[in-house]
Amino acid sequence: MKVQWVAMFALTVAGQALAAGSAQVPNPPTQYPEGELGRMVKLGEDIIMHTNTQPLTKDLVGNKLQCTSCHLEGGRSKTIGTFIGTATAFPAYSEREKTVQTLQDRINNCFMRSMNGKRPIIDTEASIAMATYITWLSEGQPMKMNAKKPVTPYFTATWPDKDVVPLIKQATHESYVNGQKVYQQKCWPATPRTVKASGISRRFGARTATTRGRA
Numbered sequence: 570m571k572v573q574w575v576a577m578f579a580l581t582v583a584g585q586a587l588a589a590g591s592a593q594v595p596n597p598p599t600q601y602p603e604g605e606l607g608r609m610v611k612l613g614e615d616i617i618m619h620t621n622t623q624p625l626t627k628d629l630v631g632n633k634l635q636c637t638s639c640h641l642e643g644g645r646s647k648t649i650g651t652f653i654g655t656a657t658a659f660p661a662y663s664e665r666e667k668t669v670q671t672l673q674d675r676i677n678n679c680f681m682r683s684m685n686g687k688r689p690i691i692d693t694e695a696s697i698a699m700a701t702y703i704t705w706l707s708e709g710q711p712m713k714m715n716a717k718k719p720v721t722p723y724f725t726a727t728w729p730d731k732d733v734v735p736l737i738k739q740a741t742h743e744s745y746v747n748g749q750k751v752y753q754q755k756c757w758p759a760t761p762r763t764v765k766a767s768g769i770s771r772r773f774g775a776r777t778a779t780t781r782g783r784a
Contacts, residue, residue, distance in 0.1 A: 621684075656703050
């Protein structure tokens, strides 16, 4: 039971810790480009925020996730999953794919893996728009292609994060209850029915199924 609560609490804590330790992440731009470029940035943002309902991508998503389910505030947040600076690392080598990936490749792979769906076709309006939006969030930052991983330069692979561990140790019962609420509100509704039926999700929220309607 303790492991279940810690797992749910970590959902809340991870964002807090990374926000506190992300001072090096610059602020995102606030002014959209003019003309057609600005339209594509806004379209990409709309797709990122409403991926599973946006007309251009809804048929490509196999669950109820949006890109912003993992990339908070559409990737503008200075937490784990930020899109700020991401475009500066591409093209980048992917050990998993054993090839060099463009930004469009990386985005489209998320549809297949994270969203249990289908990859958008490269250079379609949706694919270009998402890449345009993420590139806009890196405007003005220096380029440095990543020869090891197709990730933002602000990515950290360390877990538990050194800032997370103290927060877990200081956790109160209220913290764990809040973690359960986050799980019920953000994770459970987007979980595919096949996973729910397997009981895997319930290991991280024993009462999720019975409290779903009250979340």
